[in-house]
Amino acid sequence: MAKQGPIIIVDDDRDDWELMEVAFEELNIPNQMRCFENGQKALHYLKTTAEQPFIILSDINMPQMGGLELRQAIQADPELRRKSIPFVFLTTTAGEYAIEQAYEMNVQGFFVKGQTLGQIRALIGEIFVYWQQCRHPNS
Numbered sequence: 792m793a794k795q796g797p798i799i800i801v802d803d804d805r806d807d808w809e810l811m812e813v814a815f816e817e818l819n820i821p822n823q824m825r826c827f828e829n830g831q832k833a834l835h836y837l838k839t840t841a842e843q844p845f846i847i848l849s850d851i852n853m854p855q856m857g858g859l860e861l862r863q864a865i866q867a868d869p870e871l872r873r874k875s876i877p878f879v880f881l882t883t884t885a886g887e888y889a890i891e892q893a894y895e896m897n898v899q900g901f902f903v904k905g906q907t908l909g910q911i912r913a914l915i916g917e918i919f920v921y922w923q924q925c926r927h928p929n930s
Contacts, residue, residue: 795822814912828853838868838871
């Protein structure tokens with residue numbers, strides 16, 4: 792885990808990208824954001840970049856490839872799995888099935904997005920601080 796690496800946002804709602812960008816600025820998070828509108832585009836980036844991302848924040852429901860499928864594809868790829876990029880769901884969908892599926896794939900967190908900038912800022916802040924302090928094999 793590269794603590795200075797980019798934070799990967801996988802979400803088809805561009806309004807959420809903007810809210811997260813404002814939250815990052817207000818929290819003074821120095822990491823760059825890399826935003827992708829679906830899992831397929833994020834997976835292509837992860838397979839072709841030399842960057843070591845800090846964390847992946849993914850929605851569940853997206854066109855072409857959703858978050859669960861993205862997580863499954865990362866777990867199935869030996870090189871991506873070896874990078875041990877923390878994978879956290881940040882979504883509006885919190886159904887029991889989705890939560891069970893996510894943890895069966897060994898995600899590192901499952902959170903419901905807030906509706907306001909203040910709620911999103913608080914959640915992003917907690918996630919960021921946790922992973923900044925966390926010891927990790929790729930630190």
